[in-house]
Amino acid sequence: MQFTEPIGFEAFLFTERFTEPREVSAANCGEKTLLAVCSWRNPKFLQFNKDEDKWQEYASINYDHVGYRTILKDDNILFFGGKKGNNALNIVHSWNIRNKTWQNLPPMNQARYQPCVFELDDKIYAIGGFDGKNVLSSVERYTTSDGWKFMRNLIVGRQDASAVGLNGKIYIFGGRSDRKALKSVECYNPNSYTWTSCADMTDYHHLPAVAAHKGHIYVIGDYFDSRAVERYDPQRDTWSKICSLNAGGGFMASVSLDNKLWAIGGTSAGKTLVSVYDEENDRWGQKFSIPETNICSCLVVPVALLTSNE
Numbered sequence: 001m002q003f004t005e006p007i008g009f010e011a012f013l014f015t016e017r018f019t020e021p022r023e024v025s026a027a028n029c030g031e032k033t034l035l036a037v038c039s040w041r042n043p044k045f046l047q048f049n050k051d052e053d054k055w056q057e058y059a060s061i062n063y064d065h066v067g068y069r070t071i072l073k074d075d076n077i078l079f080f081g082g083k084k085g086n087n088a089l090n091i092v093h094s095w096n097i098r099n100k101t102w103q104n105l106p107p108m109n110q111a112r113y114q115p116c117v118f119e120l121d122d123k124i125y126a127i128g129g130f131d132g133k134n135v136l137s138s139v140e141r142y143t144t145s146d147g148w149k150f151m152r153n154l155i156v157g158r159q160d161a162s163a164v165g166l167n168g169k170i171y172i173f174g175g176r177s178d179r180k181a182l183k184s185v186e187c188y189n190p191n192s193y194t195w196t197s198c199a200d201m202t203d204y205h206h207l208p209a210v211a212a213h214k215g216h217i218y219v220i221g222d223y224f225d226s227r228a229v230e231r232y233d234p235q236r237d238t239w240s241k242i243c244s245l246n247a248g249g250g251f252m253a254s255v256s257l258d259n260k261l262w263a264i265g266g267t268s269a270g271k272t273l274v275s276v277y278d279e280e281n282d283r284w285g286q287k288f289s290i291p292e293t294n295i296c297s298c299l300v301v302p303v304a305l306l307t308s309n310e
Contacts, residue, residue: 008106008144031303032257035097036264037077038292040066046290047306048274053288058306059100065089069117071124072299078105080126081112088113088132097305109140109148114207116163118170120190125151127172130159135177139188152193155186162210164217166234171198173219174205181206185232199237203228209254213261218242218254218277220263225249227266243282247273253298262287265295 034048035058045058068082068089079093088111094103108126115129115136124142128135137157140148154172161175161182170188174181181204186195207223217232227248231240245266252265261277263284272295274287 008147032300033303033306034255034257034262034264034298035301035306036253036290036292036298037070037296038290039294040068040082040296043296044292046292048287055288055290061095061100063093065091067113068296069115070297070299071117071119072301073119073124075305076103077299078117078124080117081108081115081129083113083132086132087111088130097301106142106147108142109150110136110138112136114159116161116172118163118165120165120168120170123190125163125170125188127163127170128154128158128161128175135159152188152195155195155197156182156184158182160207160223162205162208162219164210164212166212166215166217169234171210171217171232171234173210173217174201174208176206187234198232198234199239201230201232202239202241203230205230207251209252209263209265211254211256211261213256214259218261220254221245221248221252221266223250229263242277243284245273245275246284246286251294251296253295255298255300257300262298264290264298267293 033050036046038044038046041064042062044060046055047058048055065082065084068079071078075098076094076096081089090108090111092105094105111131112129116127118125127139135157137154139151141151142148156177158175158177161172163170163172172186176182183200183204185198187198188195205219205222209220211218219230225248227244229242231242247266247268254263263275266273271289272293274290275284278285
């Protein structure tokens with residue numbers, strides 16, 4: 001793995017947006033599919049072929065860190081924090097999906113292992129995590145004008161939580177604080193720069209998969225083998241239980257694709273399942289299993305982006 005010298009996000013985004021063909025961009029419309037980031041060290045990227053209902057390897061990379069979080073930014077997968085050995089990291093790296101090259105980006109102010117990372121309105125938020133000694137309540141935001149800047153702290157410090165955006169706000173779910181698992185939920189309003197508490201989840205969810213889908217937020221599973229699925233209504237601030245997964249445990253991800261809710265992960269009979277929720281009948285249907293066990297993240301990307309170099 002080779003990195004260039006660190007560059008600012010502003011220069012990085014300018015280069016990526018305007019020196020490559022813009023018709024093949026994650027920001028553009030068109031048919032989309034799934035790209036799963038599997039395993040922590042030296043991860044594989046597996047793409048889902050919807051026509052054949054199967055997974056195939058897109059790329060594998062050398063990356064000797066664990067516990068990082070990823071987001072999709074234009075045509076790049078950004079890697080935030082994590083740890084190497086016993087040391088938490090504040091690094092930010094970018095891997096370009098099309099040309100499979102790396103860039104160093106400005107590091108966060110604070111080292112963060114298993115934080116939440118989310119982009120909202122072209123601003124990137126790094127939330128909570130673990131710095132090697134303490135569970136963090138700190139939050140920082142990146143903008144091209146100010147770089148990384150600390151924002152209002154979480155109400156409850158947490159690591160191993162999951163975050164998602166809906167209606168211009170960021171929601172963060174579960175995780176743990178020190179050795180205590182959490183049911184609590186917080187919502188960040190970027191207009192008032194404030195975190196507010198939401199109704200607690202019914203179950204504890206440690207490293208859950210989360211996704212916004214049709215105006216609701218779904219919190220799916222738990223690292224410690226829970227198959228429970230809950231649905232949050234942000235208008236009423238209420239939770240309801242839906243059909244449990246057919247398998248649970250381990251690292252999982254969830255996305256909304258093709259107007260359907262997907263859950264990627266959870267093992268049964270030695271297979272890692274890919275499940276699609278049937279809302280009308282409140283049950284989970286199965287797609288072709290994915291040939292990896294640890295699903296670090298799953299991204300929705302244009303099919304053209306993955307085939308542009310073929």
